[in-house]
Amino acid sequence: MTTPGTGETRVPTHCGYCGVQCGLYLRVDRRGTVFGIEPRDHDINRKRLCSKGIDAHQQLGHPDRLTTPLIRRTRSEPFRRATWEEALDHTASELRRIHTAHGPDAVGVLGGGSLTCEKAYLLGKFARVALRTRHVDGNGRLGSAATSMAADLAFGIDRAANPFADMLESDCLLLAGSNTGECFPVVMQYVWGARDRGATLIVVDPRETAVARTADIHVALRPGTDAAFFNSVLHVAVRDGLTDRAFLAAHTTGWEEVRKTAAAYPPERAAVICGISVAQVEQVGRVFGRARNAMAWHARGLQHQTHGVGNCLSLINLCVATGNIGRPGAGYGTLAGQANASGGREQGLHADTLPGGRSVTDPEHRAQIARLWGVDPSQLPSAGASMADMARLMRRGEIRGLIGVATNPLASLPHRASAKDAFDALDFHVQCDVFLSETAADAHVVLPVASWAEDEGVMANAEARVVKHNKAQNPPPGVRTDIWVLCQLALRLGSGHAFAFAGAREVFDELRAASAGTPYDCSGITYERLAETGGIAWPCPSTDHPGTPRLFEDGRSHHPDGTFHLQPVEWHEPPEPSDEQYPLSLTTGRTGAHYLTGNHTRRFPGLTEQSPHPWAELHPSHGYRTGDPVRVVTRRGTVVLPAVVTEAIRPDTVFVPNHWPFPAAANALTTGAWDPQSHVPAYKLCACRIERGESADEVPGPLPPPDAVRPANPLVGPGNSTTDERG
Numbered sequence: 209m210t211t212p213g214t215g216e217t218r219v220p221t222h223c224g225y226c227g228v229q230c231g232l233y234l235r236v237d238r239r240g241t242v243f244g245i246e247p248r249d250h251d252i253n254r255k256r257l258c259s260k261g262i263d264a265h266q267q268l269g270h271p272d273r274l275t276t277p278l279i280r281r282t283r284s285e286p287f288r289r290a291t292w293e294e295a296l297d298h299t300a301s302e303l304r305r306i307h308t309a310h311g312p313d314a315v316g317v318l319g320g321g322s323l324t325c326e327k328a329y330l331l332g333k334f335a336r337v338a339l340r341t342r343h344v345d346g347n348g349r350l351g352s353a354a355t356s357m358a359a360d361l362a363f364g365i366d367r368a369a370n371p372f373a374d375m376l377e378s379d380c381l382l383l384a385g386s387n388t389g390e391c392f393p394v395v396m397q398y399v400w401g402a403r404d405r406g407a408t409l410i411v412v413d414p415r416e417t418a419v420a421r422t423a424d425i426h427v428a429l430r431p432g433t434d435a436a437f438f439n440s441v442l443h444v445a446v447r448d449g450l451t452d453r454a455f456l457a458a459h460t461t462g463w464e465e466v467r468k469t470a471a472a473y474p475p476e477r478a479a480v481i482c483g484i485s486v487a488q489v490e491q492v493g494r495v496f497g498r499a500r501n502a503m504a505w506h507a508r509g510l511q512h513q514t515h516g517v518g519n520c521l522s523l524i525n526l527c528v529a530t531g532n533i534g535r536p537g538a539g540y541g542t543l544a545g546q547a548n549a550s551g552g553r554e555q556g557l558h559a560d561t562l563p564g565g566r567s568v569t570d571p572e573h574r575a576q577i578a579r580l581w582g583v584d585p586s587q588l589p590s591a592g593a594s595m596a597d598m599a600r601l602m603r604r605g606e607i608r609g610l611i612g613v614a615t616n617p618l619a620s621l622p623h624r625a626s627a628k629d630a631f632d633a634l635d636f637h638v639q640c641d642v643f644l645s646e647t648a649a650d651a652h653v654v655l656p657v658a659s660w661a662e663d664e665g666v667m668a669n670a671e672a673r674v675v676k677h678n679k680a681q682n683p684p685p686g687v688r689t690d691i692w693v694l695c696q697l698a699l700r701l702g703s704g705h706a707f708a709f710a711g712a713r714e715v716f717d718e719l720r721a722a723s724a725g726t727p728y729d730c731s732g733i734t735y736e737r738l739a740e741t742g743g744i745a746w747p748c749p750s751t752d753h754p755g756t757p758r759l760f761e762d763g764r765s766h767h768p769d770g771t772f773h774l775q776p777v778e779w780h781e782p783p784e785p786s787d788e789q790y791p792l793s794l795t796t797g798r799t800g801a802h803y804l805t806g807n808h809t810r811r812f813p814g815l816t817e818q819s820p821h822p823w824a825e826l827h828p829s830h831g832y833r834t835g836d837p838v839r840v841v842t843r844r845g846t847v848v849l850p851a852v853v854t855e856a857i858r859p860d861t862v863f864v865p866n867h868w869p870f871p872a873a874a875n876a877l878t879t880g881a882w883d884p885q886s887h888v889p890a891y892k893l894c895a896c897r898i899e900r901g902e903s904a905d906e907v908p909g910p911l912p913p914p915d916a917v918r919p920a921n922p923l924v925g926p927g928n929s930t931t932d933e934r935g
Contacts, residue, residue, distance in 0.1 A: 219680040220248060223261040224322060224660030225803050227544025227670035228252060228372075228394050230261050231742065234661055234680040242268050242661055242681050251742055252372070252669070258393045260803055263812045267659055268681065272643050272811055272912045274656035275686040283632075283650065287914040290653075292688065292696075299653050300700035302636040303339065306609040312340040312589070316598045316607040319557050320614030321348040321546030324665025324677060325730075326715040327690045328548065329563055329722070330707075331613055332556030334694045335589075337581055338703040342568075342589030343607060346557035347615045348549035349595040351508055353886040354516030355542045356553060361517075362524045362773055363759070364766030365727040366565060367550060367672040368541030369533060370503065371745070371757045376401045377537030380499035382410040382492075384434065384523060385509015385892075389418035390800040392507075392543050408495050412437065413509060414795060415825070415863060416856035425492060428858055430483035431793045432893040434510050436779035437489070438522035440478030442470040444493025445530055451497070452531025459763050462774035466525050469776040481779065483858070497530050501537030508545060508797070512892035516883040518777040528772050534760030544670035545798070551668030554728040555719060559592040563719065564726030580722055581706060594887035596621060596880075599630035608635040613657075613690055616645040619805035619869050622889040623844055623880035640693060644911040645807040646869050657690050658683040665712045666738065672745045673757070674730065676738035691715060724749070727766045782893050783881045784843070786860070790895035793861045794842060796874040797892075802867035810867065811910050821907045822872050824849040825856075825863040830898060837901035840864060842894055845876040848901035862896055872905040 215238035223230045231250025234242045245265050247255045267273075277295035278287040290298075306314050317335040319328055328346065335344035348356075356366045363369070375381055375398035389396055399419065403409055411423040412434070420426040429437050445451050446467060456463045475489035482489075496502050504527055510519040524540055532538040544550055556563040556577075566573035568591040578585040593601055599621060601607040610631075621627040631637065631650050638653040639645075648654045662683040668674050683689070691709060698707035709715050713735060724731040729747040737744060737751065744755035764770035786793055801818035802809040809815045824838045832838060832851045839848045840862060849864065849872065857863060866874040879894040 218246065219678050221661065221678045221680065222667065222675050223257070223264055224547055224677070225260050225264065226392065227546060227549060228392055229547060229667060229669035229673070229675050230257055230394055232257060232261060234265060236680055240681055252673070253394045254397065256394045256397060259801060259815060259818065260809060263809075263814050265661065266812045267642060267808050268661055270643075270811055272910065273684055273687075274642065274644060274654065274913055275684050276656060278654040278914065280652055283652070287654070289915070295653055295655060296696050296700060299638050300697055303609055303701065306635060307339070310608055313342055313592070314607060315339050315341045315609040315611070316343040316602070317341065318595060318598070318610065318612045318615050318617060319346045319552065321346060321351070321549040321552055322660070323548060323552055323557075323614050323690070324667055324712065325548060325551040325555050325719060326665045326712045327613070328552035328557040329555040329719045330691060330694050330709070330715050332563065333581065334698060334707070337583060337706050338698040338701045340587065340589060342592035343559070343598055343601070344557065344592060345559045345595040345598060346552050347595060347617065347620060348546055348553045349558060349887060350620060350889060351511060351545050352542065352549045352553065353558070354511035354883055354888040355506070355520045357886045358517045358520035358524060361775055362521060362528070364773070365759065366554065367759070368670060369759045370539035370541055371671045371673070372398050374536050374539060374758065375399060375503060376405065378402050378407050378499070378501050378503040379537065380408045380410065380496050380502040382412065382496060382502070382504040383419060384412040384504065384506040385511070386505065386507035386543050387413070387415070387417040387419070387797060388507070388543065391545070391798045393800065395543065408499070410492055410495065414858050414861050421856070425488070425495065427484060427488055427492060430481070430858065431795050431861055432513055432782040433482040433779065434513075434519040435515060435522040435777050436473060436478050436481040438526050439470050439473035439777065439779065440475050440489050441493045441496065442466075442526050442529055443473050444475060444490055445497035445526070446470055448494060448497065450494070451529045455531040455763075456529060460528060460772045460774050461769070462776070463529070465776040466529070466774045469778065473779075483860070496526065501535060502527070502530060502532045503537060503539050505541045505543055507543040509892060511888055512890060514783055514881050514883050514890045515780055516888045517885040521775045522777045525774050525777065528774060533772070534758070534763060536758070539758070542670060546804070548667035550670065550672060551666070551674070554668070555723070559594050563722035564724075565728045566726065577722065580718070596882055596887055596889050599627055602630035602633050605633060610634055610637045612637070612639045612647060612651075614641060616647045616805040616807050618647040618650055619645065619807075619873065619875065622875050622878040622891060624870055624873055624875040625845065626880055640690060641807070643807055643811065644913055645805065646911070649911050655693055656687045657693060658687055662687070663689045663712060666716065666733075668746065671757070673743040674733055674738065674746055675743040676735060783890070784879055784895045786895045790842065790897050791860075792896050792898065794840065794864065794877060794894050794896035795861060795892045796864050796866045796878060799865045799867060804867065805869070806867040807910065819865070819867075821904070822849055822865050822868045822874065823852045824898070825852045825854060826898065827857055827859040828853050828855060829859045837904050839899040839901040840877060840896055841899060842877040842879070842896045844879065847872060847874070847876050848903065848905045850904050862898060866891070868907055872907045
């Protein structure tokens with residue numbers, strides 16, 4: 209829409225950051241250049257934006273933008289500028305060399321959780337058809353794979369059961385492992401709305417975050433004890449007759465095993481394991497169980513553990529056993545941290561899935577996708593390694609080449625020293641990104657690609673609402689879209705016939721066909737319908753279907769038998785418990801100002817001013833003052849950070865935010881352990897100790913292009929920084 213008399217155009221779109229996907233307008237001047245942002249009165253956000261959304265447009269014209277391909281033969285050489293023809297030819301040549309010498313599985317592909325559905329779909333297809341490698345994964349694996357697997361086991365479908373707005377109908381709202389007020393501030397409108405209507409708010413988190421501070425009940429449990437706590441809450445519900453016996457009998461399988469497991473977790477046992485009071489366990493069980501409509505949402509706090517799938521299942525068990533599923537105000541969901549973590553993983557960007565959430569190992573599923581792609585089913589690779597496991601294969605020399613798109617694993621993978629060894633072992637590495645991330649700076653070829661407002665496509669937000677991102681301006685001269693890059697590489701690798709896409713719309717049409725008939729059916733969603741409606745929740749199997757904002761209203765799951773498959777969950781000690789040498793628990797997380805590894809947001813002065821550097825949050829009982837340099841030590845490394853001393857954290861716990869690079873990186877400390885079911889890394893828990901340091905580690909500023917001259921910025925320097933991976 210154009211503003212009369214000004215020449216200004218407002219392009220409706222959505223924020224490129226987290227899984228809330230707030231609606232906004234990009235303000236475009238007469239020259240076709242984006243110069244500002246305005247919130248939309250969209251159903252999701254109702255004219256609200258967080259600080260990241262307000263500043264998101266700053267990446268578009270930023271002086272650090274990559275605008276030409278960069279190339280070098282070895283990492284000991286500096287980058288030099290290259291033409292697109294040279295960079296693509298060299299990339300294809302190196303990939304063919306590795307393929308010939310070591311086989312197709314010697315090449316890995318990694319994609320980001322902020323890629324549109326079209327790009328995620330195309331990247332998965334590129335890996336399996338053009339490269340014929342089984343090793344492809346998305347960095348949604350680093351956050352959401354645990355809840356994905358838990359939901360699929362219990363529900364037969366991987367998505368939130370309810371839209372955000374259903375919170376307004378709840379009588380009891382439980383938030384677990386989610387710093388909602390800081391990391392998802394726009395979602396707080398639904399939390400406050402529920403409370404205004406009389407809902408009881410329960411927050412389960414080791415830290416007294418902003419939302420926990422306002423809760424009716426704050427359960428500050430010991431990190432890593434979530435499954436024991438929710439088993440005990442279910443124990444109370446069973447004991448006090450608060451389960452929905454009729455619903456359990458008619459609509460579930462596995463209940464008897466779950467009930468027996470919960471019986472072994474009386475509140476007295478949970479209180480010891482979790483470091484909380486018996487009375488609090490009893491209180492949560494009664495409040496949640498007695499509510500007419502109760503709802504639970506969680507985030508990475510439950511997932512980033514070696515028992516992440518079990519933690520999520522224990523919360524699902526509580527919701528289903530009390531009959532809180534399939535109604536307004538009654539259900540279960542995950543607050544996704546990445547823009548399209550849901551849409552990306554359902555369209556074939558994970559190691560074990562094909563488009564439509566199909567299984568790589570299912571012969572019928574393989575045949576369906578092979579027909580669409582025009583290949584023999586035998587040519588489709590088998591399931592590959594997860595993102596974290598790919599790093600292990602890189603260290604061992606089994607993966608020798610890597611393509612990364614919109615992801616920054618050298619900063620985001622746990623156990624940073626181990627990740628660095630993995631990338632250093634690669635023979636060839638090409639990275640596509642908007643800015644020079646830590647990972648791109650380590651590559652042999654860097655390809656500059658368009659940002660979120662310079663292309664179009666769809667994303668599926670945390671409530672499974674598919675929304676349309678619209679192009680507002682052209683990319684800078686010399687910059688190409690991810691789709692163009694993949695199609696050009698496929699052409700050079702001999703698969704151009706399968707990648708004859710002019711742009712996102714053509715890819716979306718094929719994606720719709722690929723999803724048809726699955727629980728993730730998008731075949732009824734079109735760009736035109738999204739423009740009219742503002743978003744449609746999948747599944748949506750036909751163009752006259754309204755979408756499915758709420759699941760299970762008929763009491764049936766998406767399993768073939770229609771029942772909810774409850775899973776018994778045992779709590780297990782963490783693999784690295786505290787001991788005399790490392791007596792504290794380290795947990796990591798996000799801040800309100802930054803996103804993922806900060807490759808974007810730490811370039812924006814307004815956001816950097818809010819959070820210029822990381823810190824070590826700890827209890828006053830340790831004898832430190834705020835600002836004191838504190839050395840945080842684990843079995844993997846040491847980081848010295850300024851202390852933030854507060855009673856809002858358990859005395860046995862230390863918190864470090866994770867948006868900054870080495871040497872001040874939280875991932876210099878984190879363990880390489882992961883959940884054996886989902887392969888989600890255990891970012892939330894490892895043993896640590898603290899010591900007095902001399903001075904805080906320097907925080908490097910974000911990386912400019914190799915031959916660029918960075919403009920003076922007083923916010924960049926030792927101890928400060930101004931950067932976010934797109935995925």
